Amino acid sequence: MTAEVATPEENLALLKSQYPEPARDENGMTHRERFERRRLAIGLFLPTLSGGGSGHYASDLGLFAPTWQYNLDCARRVDELGWDFIFPVGRWRGTGGRIHFHELSLDVVSLTAALASQTERCMVFTTWHVSYGYHPMHVAKIGVGMDHISSGRWGLNVVTGWKPSEVQMFGLPFRDRAERYRMAGEFVSMLDRLWAAEEPIDLEGEYFQGKDCVVTPDLLGGRKPLIINAGQSEEGLAFAAEHADVVFIQGGSGDRSDDVEAVREVVDRVRAAAGSRGRRLKVLLPVVMLVRDTEEEAQALRQEILDHADYEAAQNTINGLTEGSKSWPDHTLEPVVLGLGGFKMIGTPERIADLLEQLGDAGVDGVQLILFDYKNDIEYFAEKVQPLLEERGLRDILPPR
Numbered sequence: 001m002t003a004e005v006a007t008p009e010e011n012l013a014l015l016k017s018q019y020p021e022p023a024r025d026e027n028g029m030t031h032r033e034r035f036e037r038r039r040l041a042i043g044l045f046l047p048t049l050s051g052g053g054s055g056h057y058a059s060d061l062g063l064f065a066p067t068w069q070y071n072l073d074c075a076r077r078v079d080e081l082g083w084d085f086i087f088p089v090g091r092w093r094g095t096g097g098r099i100h101f102h103e104l105s106l107d108v109v110s111l112t113a114a115l116a117s118q119t120e121r122c123m124v125f126t127t128w129h130v131s132y133g134y135h136p137m138h139v140a141k142i143g144v145g146m147d148h149i150s151s152g153r154w155g156l157n158v159v160t161g162w163k164p165s166e167v168q169m170f171g172l173p174f175r176d177r178a179e180r181y182r183m184a185g186e187f188v189s190m191l192d193r194l195w196a197a198e199e200p201i202d203l204e205g206e207y208f209q210g211k212d213c214v215v216t217p218d219l220l221g222g223r224k225p226l227i228i229n230a231g232q233s234e235e236g237l238a239f240a241a242e243h244a245d246v247v248f249i250q251g252g253s254g255d256r257s258d259d260v261e262a263v264r265e266v267v268d269r270v271r272a273a274a275g276s277r278g279r280r281l282k283v284l285l286p287v288v289m290l291v292r293d294t295e296e297e298a299q300a301l302r303q304e305i306l307d308h309a310d311y312e313a314a315q316n317t318i319n320g321l322t323e324g325s326k327s328w329p330d331h332t333l334e335p336v337v338l339g340l341g342g343f344k345m346i347g348t349p350e351r352i353a354d355l356l357e358q359l360g361d362a363g364v365d366g367v368q369l370i371l372f373d374y375k376n377d378i379e380y381f382a383e384k385v386q387p388l389l390e391e392r393g394l395r396d397i398l399p400p401r
Ligand SMILES: Cc1cc2nc3c(=O)[nH]c(=O)nc-3n(C[C@H](O)[C@H](O)[C@H](O)COP(=O)(O)O)c2cc1C
Pocket: 088, 089, 090, 091, 127, 158, 159, 160, 161, 162, 177, 230, 231, 232, 233, 234, 235, 236, 237, 248, 249, 250, 286, 325, 326, 327, 328, 341
């Protein structure tokens, strides 16, 4: 008698059954669901660049070099503290000055893969310059790896890059914004198809082609990873409305960088763009946080940073913003020195909690913190600010939308 031989279909089912479902927390929610349902999500803008993610130019206060160990320590700590996500700045070149601002930058793909394996609960996002020579097959395949390593906690922050000085390093042409987003749209649509395909597929796009493409194994739980975008232009918003689940917005620039109404205006633009396609995007806001026990101490820290700043590096940064993008308008030196692109929040824990509540009322679903002295400021925030947010219900889990 011959032994029964399994069919190819049965063997495939057997192989697939050996992969786990995404991890769940003590309440039975996946970590992604908890992130999605949190009234005000808290995340960390990882310090992956020299000078700090904060954009502080405080050279004489000590130079900050981004190391793997420092990022690991910060990520593990916020994961333990119940923060909802970690998110790296992705840069390929700095803006110089006497402090070599942002010139030393960590590779964020390898960094976030490693951090995904070293954290347990927070979402892990990877900033990825999809127009710097990657093929959708690369990102789809590596993305499955990220999804598995993180047990369903991974998301892809799609950036197009806007600096000719970066793109040229890849031997690629610098494309105008409309074309950058067209390319990114094609890229993400192809990712969707590659992740969803049960059979090999052909890719026949304007920018990317492929024959008989397969990406294995399946995503855990079969859910497409969260797609994030931070474009602020009309083209960027249109891209986000169509392809993204989460939008990172700028916290107002120049003298509106601490203005809740300026944030509300951007949130309204995002909601309108997404709403016209019948979608709702989660809106996250980067926040530069200088918080101390008294208003005087917080203001003194602000002044100390300004007094020690490298204004040449700050001006270079502003010049770099307009290199290929008009989406970062009205930048002036002081807010850039305190932290680029973030809402400026300076004051006591009570004041910070008030502002976070107001931002929540303005439609912000989460904030990613840009800190001055990361390790110490994480502890301070956890001890003095987090409890206030909990008391006010800002850390509640909302019903599913
Ligand atoms: C909060 C935030 C974070 C961003 N992080 C990055 C980043 O890490 N790397 C990057 O190349 N661009 C980053 N950007 C820039 C955007 O991806 C985008 O290129 C820029 O806002 C210009 O938008 P536009 O292309 O729609 O004109 C970020 C933007 C914002 C608002």
